[in-house]
Amino acid sequence: MKIAFTTSDQVHINAHFGWAKMIDVYEISSEGYQFVETLNFDGDLKQDGNEDKVAPKLDALNDCTIVYVSAIGGTAAAKLIKKGVTPVKARSDQEEITDVLNKLVQTLKGSPPPWLRKALQQKNLNFDELEEETTV
Numbered sequence: 001m002k003i004a005f006t007t008s009d010q011v012h013i014n015a016h017f018g019w020a021k022m023i024d025v026y027e028i029s030s031e032g033y034q035f036v037e038t039l040n041f042d043g044d045l046k047q048d049g050n051e052d053k054v055a056p057k058l059d060a061l062n063d064c065t066i067v068y069v070s071a072i073g074g075t076a077a078a079k080l081i082k083k084g085v086t087p088v089k090a091r092s093d094q095e096e097i098t099d100v101l102n103k104l105v106q107t108l109k110g111s112p113p114p115w116l117r118k119a120l121q122q123k124n125l126n127f128d129e130l131e132e133e134t135t136v
Contacts, residue, residue, distance in 0.1 A: 004061055005024045012096055017069040023057065086119040
């Protein structure tokens with residue numbers, strides 16, 4: 001599955017979803033993770049009430065299961081959820097992307113918590129199917 005992170009330095013989850021100029025995308029399974037790409041966004045991203053700034057991000061994240069953010073507005077969060085992408089708020093702006101990825105790999109090897117199972121099911125994958133894919 002693909003996991004995305006809003007970031008300003010490609011190390012920490014330290015960017016507000018609407019204002020993020022970069023979103024890093026990783027492919028993750030119970031075997032590990034791999035960097036896929038950095039999505040770049042331009043324009044006046046800090047303008048409040050400018051919902052047009054969110055549309056390109058929603059389209060770009062369509063195949064992601066989870067997006068980690070430092071913050072996100074209610075409207076953008078609702079639009080992500082409607083597309084089947086679960087937004088997750090980072091614990092702090094200092095939380096590192098690799099720390100989250102390593103924890104997720106360990107979680108996928110064991111028994112995922114209910115919120116993660118739900119996120120996987122929203123993308124039409126249940127955990128058993130994911131497990132089969134990663135062992136093939």
